[in-house]
Amino acid sequence: MGNQTWAFDYHPSWSLNGDWIIFTSERRSPGQSDLYRVRPDGTGLEVLEDTDSVEDAGTLSPDGSKVAYVSTKGNYTTNMDYDGSNKKLMADTIWGDSMPLYMPNEYLK
Numbered sequence: 001m002g003n004q005t006w007a008f009d010y011h012p013s014w015s016l017n018g019d020w021i022i023f024t025s026e027r028r029s030p031g032q033s034d035l036y037r038v039r040p041d042g043t044g045l046e047v048l049e050d051t052d053s054v055e056d057a058g059t060l061s062p063d064g065s066k067v068a069y070v071s072t073k074g075n076y077t078t079n080m081d082y083d084g085s086n087k088k089l090m091a092d093t094i095w096g097d098s099m100p101l102y103m104p105n106e107y108l109k
Contacts, residue, residue, distance in 0.1 A: 009036075013059040022048070022058040022067055035069055059100060068100035 007027035014021055021040060024033045028050065035048040035058045049055040053073040060067050 011057050013057075015060045015064050016062055017064065020060065020064070022060055024056045024058065035067065057100065070100065 007025055008030070009023050009025045009027070011024040012021050013023070019039065020037050022035065022037050025036050026033050028034060032052075033054050033056050034050045035055045036045060037048055038045045048058065048067060049069065049071075051071075051073070053071050056070045058067045058069040
């Protein structure tokens with residue numbers, strides 16, 4: 001078959017200002033998903049999370065400073081991270097979590 005390159009990209013999420021798209025990709029290897037971001041024109045591709053765990057379903061906070069995502073690192077927990085530092089565990093349940101979402105504070109009152 002020779003050298004083939006492929007990327008299975010899914011679960012896109014746009015930043016509120018439209019500057020970035022966060023997405024899940026298995027471009028490293030099939031079945032191994034990680035988080036990336038890219039500008040809408042395809043430039044500026046960056047890896048946000050690239051681990052041996054599965055990272056999926058990233059969504060940017062309204063101010064664009066954090067990303068919530070699902071990881072298999074521990075019971076499919078939802079984590080928060082943007083720049084590779086200051087990770088904060090948001091949930092750790094035996095049921096797992098999927099498709100995290102930031103909500104405006106007025107909905108939490």
